[in-house]
Amino acid sequence: MRYAALSLVGLLTGLVGTIALAGPQQAGRVTDAEEAFLEFLDANGAVALIESGKVDRFEDKGLADWKRLSGERRLALRAALSRVGTVGVSGADAQAVAAMQKSLASRETDDSTAGVREQACKDAQRRDLDFAGMRAALVSCYVEFGDRLQFEGAVVDRGSALQLLHVLDEPARRKALFDAFVPLWAALNGRNEADSPYRRMIAMAAADGAKGGSEIDAAARAIGVESAEIERWLVQVLEAWRDASGPQMVEPWDYRYRNSVANREVAARIPADGLLPANERFYRDLGADLGRMGVVFDLAPRQDKSPFAYTEFLTRGRTVAGQWRMSVARVVATYPTGGIDSLNELVHENAHAVHVSAIRNRPAYMDWPDSVFTEAFADVPSWSVFEPAWQRRYLGTVVREAVSLRSLFSDVMLDVAWALFEMRMLREPSADPNAVWTEITSRYLHIVPHPEVPWWAMRVQLADSPGYMVNYGLGAVLTAEMRARTIESLGPFDAGNPAWYGWLSDRLLHYGSQRDTRSLMQELLGRPLSPAALLRQIERCRVPD
Numbered sequence: 203m204r205y206a207a208l209s210l211v212g213l214l215t216g217l218v219g220t221i222a223l224a225g226p227q228q229a230g231r232v233t234d235a236e237e238a239f240l241e242f243l244d245a246n247g248a249v250a251l252i253e254s255g256k257v258d259r260f261e262d263k264g265l266a267d268w269k270r271l272s273g274e275r276r277l278a279l280r281a282a283l284s285r286v287g288t289v290g291v292s293g294a295d296a297q298a299v300a301a302m303q304k305s306l307a308s309r310e311t312d313d314s315t316a317g318v319r320e321q322a323c324k325d326a327q328r329r330d331l332d333f334a335g336m337r338a339a340l341v342s343c344y345v346e347f348g349d350r351l352q353f354e355g356a357v358v359d360r361g362s363a364l365q366l367l368h369v370l371d372e373p374a375r376r377k378a379l380f381d382a383f384v385p386l387w388a389a390l391n392g393r394n395e396a397d398s399p400y401r402r403m404i405a406m407a408a409a410d411g412a413k414g415g416s417e418i419d420a421a422a423r424a425i426g427v428e429s430a431e432i433e434r435w436l437v438q439v440l441e442a443w444r445d446a447s448g449p450q451m452v453e454p455w456d457y458r459y460r461n462s463v464a465n466r467e468v469a470a471r472i473p474a475d476g477l478l479p480a481n482e483r484f485y486r487d488l489g490a491d492l493g494r495m496g497v498v499f500d501l502a503p504r505q506d507k508s509p510f511a512y513t514e515f516l517t518r519g520r521t522v523a524g525q526w527r528m529s530v531a532r533v534v535a536t537y538p539t540g541g542i543d544s545l546n547e548l549v550h551e552n553a554h555a556v557h558v559s560a561i562r563n564r565p566a567y568m569d570w571p572d573s574v575f576t577e578a579f580a581d582v583p584s585w586s587v588f589e590p591a592w593q594r595r596y597l598g599t600v601v602r603e604a605v606s607l608r609s610l611f612s613d614v615m616l617d618v619a620w621a622l623f624e625m626r627m628l629r630e631p632s633a634d635p636n637a638v639w640t641e642i643t644s645r646y647l648h649i650v651p652h653p654e655v656p657w658w659a660m661r662v663q664l665a666d667s668p669g670y671m672v673n674y675g676l677g678a679v680l681t682a683e684m685r686a687r688t689i690e691s692l693g694p695f696d697a698g699n700p701a702w703y704g705w706l707s708d709r710l711l712h713y714g715s716q717r718d719t720r721s722l723m724q725e726l727l728g729r730p731l732s733p734a735a736l737l738r739q740i741e742r743c744r745v746p747d
């Protein structure tokens with residue numbers, strides 16, 4: 203269709219003279235810019251691969267060469283984009299150019315935060331910092347204190363500590379690990395005074411949001427609902443969880459452990475070296491062959507490896523000699539122990555990998571869509587590992603449904619609680635955060651009130667991007683909707699369904715960065731989003747007395 207339109211413009215130029223020449227010429231320039239865009243992204247992919255420490259060289263070049271190429275290609279891309287200009291670019295081409303600029307801008311913000319981060323945690327005591335500086339100082343607290351928790355004579359990072367709270371068998375050790383967070387909490391919350399670092403920062407966030415819209419407004423806009431509606435959803439979800447839970451209260455350091463029975467029951471069935479085979483088999487059964495996609499796995503432990511699991515593009519897809527060559531992903535994670543939580547994370551990361559390989563669009567769109575959509579999609583297959591049908595087929599053993607689903611949704615509920623906490627703090631920044639958090643967690647999660655302990659301050663997002671936690675809470679709404687709609691159309695997929703990958707690729711994945719969350723979900727569902735699908739899943743968590 204593009205060629206037909208172009209040749210029509212070509213014909214017309216003869217009639218209307220030189221002005222219309224802009225059409226085909228501009229189209230050629232957009233094509234050049236798109237070519238430069240892919241080349242630049244591929245150089246970045248190579249730099250990131252080598253910097254991750256997995257290899258020293260990629261495609262016969264070392265880090266210095268790839269860094270030099272990345273710099274040169276960035277300049278070439280900038281030049282190509284400026285040659286395109288803004289005059290005479292058609293609708294589709296204009297959108298493609300805008301998408302490339304958005305991809306570039308998001309990359310440059312990632313790079314520039316490194317400079318802002320030069321605030322130290324103690325700078326949070328200063329009264330002259332602006333909003334960005336204050337956030338940077340508080341994020342440094344998470345690095346200075348959060349990554350150096352003192353536990354049993356050793357140093358533990360925050361992510362590992364939160365994982366350990368799911369698995370430590372002795373209550374006293376869980377309590378000690380929980381208490382190891384105290385220096386971090388004190389750095390954010392001081393003595394819970396009215397002008398504590400966190401309260402001064404959240405007041406700035408509220409003022410900033412009143413001017414330009416908050417993170418919560420952005421999330422609401424992204425899915426096409428009102429911010430007030432989101433708060434109603436969060437409360438409905440938490441009420442459903444409360445109603446599905448027994449009356450007994452649990453200490454905050456025991457909440458994760460109490461809800462992790464499934465992991466303990468099947469741990470022996472999922473040794474660390476069994477994770478990858480189970481994962482590969484599941485995706486093959488879903489019609490997605492990870493081997494054929496060339497997914498690069500980086501799972502072996504090594505010094506200085508990222509403590510977080512992530513998945514990125516290694517190379518971008520393109521047409522080579524008339525043939526489509528798909529994008530290749532790399533998956534980075536480390537699993538010293540097996541278990542269902544590790545498996546859940548590995549299946550989540552591999553959903554990102556199959557998403558990468560499904561993207562098939564013009565070069566300008568060979569990138570991730572919105573992160574809310576991307577993360578929610580990755581949970582579509584990863585929630586399956588908590589389903590009895592999945593466990594029967596891939597583990598040969600089944601955990602009681604409610605017990606298994608509780609281990610999934612208890613963590614989701616903490617994210618929903620944080621989302622509600624942030625909404626309330628942004629609305630009333632002078633409120634006592636300990637009181638707000640205690641009210642939410644005791645009422646809905648049946649966690650014993652400890653209003654003297656600022657244990658809300660566990661998540662770095664609270665400082666880095668106040669209001670952002672709502673994306674995690676809403677992600678579960680999207681995931682539940684996607685799973686329900688897929689099952690309605692294709693039948694169950696928890697124990698495999700060969701139509702799964704092709705169907706989702708056609709409807710959701712192949713667009714890359716072209717489409718936003720709202721339009722993708724509207725098209726999938728044929729109606730606006732609703733929390734009903736998630737509420738039905740929470741109902742399945744009901745534990746009989």
Ligand SMILES: [Zn+2]
Binds near residue numbers: 550551
């Ligand atoms: Zn993810």
